[in-house]
Amino acid sequence: MRATFIVSCLLFLLAVAYWLGADQISVSRLAGGVGADGMPKLLAVALGVLSLAFATQTFFQMRAKKLAAPADPVKESDEPANWHQHARAMGLIVLGGFYILLLPHLGYMLSSMLMLGGVSFYAGLKPSLRMLAFAVIGGVVYYLIFTRILGIPLPSGFWPRLF
Amino acid sequence: MDGLSYALTALTTPTIVLSAAGGVLWGILGGALPGLSPSIAMALVLPFTFDMSPLAAIIMLTSVYIGAEYGGSIPAILIRTPGTNAAAATVIDGYTLHQQGRGGEALGLSLVAGTIAGLVGLICLVFLTKPLAMVALYFTPPAYFALAFLGLSIIAALSEGSLIKGLIMGVIGLMLAMVGTDPLSGAPRFTFGEPDLLGGIDYIFVMLGVFAVAELMNKVSTPDDGEGSVIKNTITRMRLPGLRKMWELRRAQTIGTGLGIIEGPIPGAGGTVAAFLSYNEAKRWSKTPEKFGHGSEEGVVAPEAANNAVTSSALIPTLSFGIPGSNSMAILLGGLLIHGIQPGPMLLSNRPDLVYGLFGGLFMANIFMLILGMLVLTPCIWLVNRPKPYLTACIMMVVLSGIYSINQSLFDFWIVLAAGVVGYVMRRLEFPVLPLILGIVLGYMIESSYRRSLLLTNGDHIVFLQNPLSLGLLCCAALIIGLAAYAEIRRARKPQDMHG
Structure with missing residues (x-):
């Protein structure tokens, strides 16, 4: 579960990097109202929101698990698997x-x-x-x-x- | 009448006949190998379809699918290991029959039941495709956007227990689809100055990576001593059932075929759900339910009929709306797009030769399945018995050779290996694969139709709600997402209730 939490943080960083990359796209009048960078920026925001939601969900799951079984070192050492x-x-x-x-x-x-x-x-x-x-x-x-x-x-x- | 002539042309074209036979043969062998799912078998063959005509390529891919669904039952019956997920239900009675010395009979039942179901499913496909294509006339850019959005909303149904994970993978798929030249302005996006990325990332490389390479990585993660799954002395001779026997088993055959046809077009359901459902229903309606689990012939016929009927009916949403409901259909959709064919409402009116030719090819593939299913039994058993490391090495070489055949570019290898790593990580963290593929495949359609719609209205989003077809499709999408979110919330609350 800790690995999942780390992945969700990495996904948030990916969203930020993707936004910065989308910001570099050159703007053209041919692109219409939305622009070549419109969809990529929208996707970056979507990934950012989803990764934060995922991190929050994983955090609460981790906490609930800890409360349910506070002394379960075996499970903890299982993560990240092998x-x-x-x-x-x-x-x-x-x-x-x-x-x-x-x-x-x-x-x-x-x-x-x-x-x-x-x-x-x-x-x-x-x-x-x-x-x-x-x-x-x-x-x-x-x-x-x-x-x-x-x-x-x-x-x-x-x-x-x-x- | 034109449709019939297109189908007959396909049936009499040597390259098409060879594609169907080759596809079924590879499918049976691939399906017989545990761990090589129909989608991986299709992904492996995809690079070699590049130089073929679009019709031959699509027939080969669908033939692989058909062959693999049958091939999966061979190890299920003989070594209690389903070659494909859909063959898992066949294990229950198929393997028991084999233990009773009736393995040949079980294989024969599986083959004949599968062929009949495949042909009945094909008839349904033929009759349903045309009425669905009638709505093509009402499709405008906003409706196309709504259709693609509906396709993406299916991610919610395919998220395998975690809606957020599914949505994340869908968004990453869309992000990958943005790489390359912008479809409207021609501006390069996320190419990092690399000319090989100007054309975008081919779906095929991502598919090969996340399906085939990730599976091979999974295989080598635990070393094998080289003995493989060897089961000696199981060389069985197939015994085909007679007409009287099939008449006796008509109830199980009808249940399996019917449920397979219904389940096929439903996203996320597919052959596995259909097989288990039909096994259950066949048992419920059987005159001898007590035999189920102890070597019932009906227990083999029903799931095998179901998973083979799915191979035809699953094509309905893929061809009519361009929405794939399973990994195999996503690869077929990728194959269609690679050959410049846009599946969807206009496909039948734009390319009737292809659609009816495909129907002819599917008919041929089902017949080839019956013939080759009998002929390749012994080679299949030999292949299943090979030490796994040899098979892993051979499959890896097919992947690597296939990649180079597409663009003759070494850069593509790196994309496939990177996709393999992503696929492996996704599998370990239980992220679903299909949303990623859907995102990549539908990315271009969703962006270009969205932006074209807004160009027509000077950026006014109301256009998506004014068009009745677009509005209806968007409502369907909202319903699918809403139901999935509701199911997710209920699932999340359940453990809390239990604790409370």
């Missing part, structure tokens, strides 16, 4: 980020092999010959499907320079 799990989940995004950075340099096939091997390892598989075969064959299959059959011009990396 940070280790969240860190693992974010690890997939990091892998995705590496893929994006490597793709233009290594080319689609090799990057795909690394990604397939990396994700299956990260998701819990132990390194083995079978996993290696999965990554290599998978990379080739994806290359054949997307580049050869579907004709999508995926990055070829440094390979063309070698031949």
Whole structure:
């Protein structure tokens, strides 16, 4: 619940930032009475009001919970759930980020092999010959499907320079 | 007669036939994989529809939906794990039948009941779309604004227990829709000097992120030892029921089909509610209610008929008013908009070829479901038995490859990954996803029709109340929001009353 309260505060900050961003939009006579910044400002106000309402609601819920069960340290330590799990989940995004950075340099096939091997390892598989075969064959299959059959011009990396 | 010729043209066009077959095949495989919902299966296929004709693309997306709703029943019957939420009711009697050595029969019943219900639902869709499209003549910019506002008000019904959370997500969706060039003046908004953002944020990237990437993040958050959900020795041969058997089960079939058709267009209801409702009603009206829960055939037929009937009737509000009532329909709506098709009251008069072609495609998809449902059973069981890490890696690669196929831009990857993080956080904090998607999809329509209406009246807001259609739609929206707020207040007071 504490995490929810923090999120509601962050949403309020987002609303303020969005308003400031909307204020930077250049005004044009073509835009009509409302203007290009009209709707964004309205949305910023809406998010601001809603996030404050949400924060208030969460605050009262926290207080009610505290009054109902003042000595319940287990529940409190449960929040925010399990940070280790969240860190693992974010690890997939990091892998995705590496893929994006490597793709233009290594080319689609090799990057795909690394990604397939990396994700299956990260998701819990132990390194083995079978996993290696999965990554290599998978990379080739994806290359054949997307580049050869579907004709999508995926990055070829440094390979063309070698031949 | 023109409609029939459009449908027949679709039925005889090889690319359309292939799209329907491919969509159903992917849908069945996707639906059979626990955790891969119909909406995720549709989102994964969306980038590959870019180079297709609009009709082929839409038929492929709806075929995935149809296939996935059936596919979900395969693991539900064989391994007691519903592949989709809507298949949860099938587990009760389907799995019991499997334990009794009648798994093949249960799968056959599920397939035939689903096909019949899908076809009956399609007939309803055909007959209802035209009368609804008649109101198209009365639509002006204020009415379009009111329609989009009504669409947004559905957020209240889809907020899954917290109206504020739903509204916040809807507003964030609208905020994202503001990114890009202003539709009236051409001024750039929130682009931060990035040329890739001038065209706005494509719905498809947000959908892929919040549905597919967030689901994969959720999967890897707990490591899997690689054994997957393996269930050995369950290779079952499907046994299709005969006509006499289906006649015996007509009551459950009718209840399931009827409730599915009614529930489909209702926002937030969908296949899951329809399946459980029809299971309950089938039990109530059954001559042998005591068999329910102990391997009743009616207990399989009713929910399967319901969740397949929903696949057709859920299209009614999406096509006629451009209002999606579920995640799957939001993705279909995104697919339509990506191909430059504006669903809504004018769709039937502007693009009859597309609407009637889609009906032809849906007919084909239901027939393909019957054929492919029998053929792909063994591959489905094989796929469900693969270790989860392999599946996670393969799905991640499909997502990453699909993103690049759209704009050939590396920038889009970052948007999808960012949307994935947002989707994951939303899921953990129990924020509903659909309002965000609705906000992004309806953002352009709501802003442009609002501002155009005010241009016509020099900024006088009374225009929204003078137009009877606009007034009626706004009243409906107010009613929906009011009822949701009332329910929220009652829910909030309940625990206090209990304490008091």
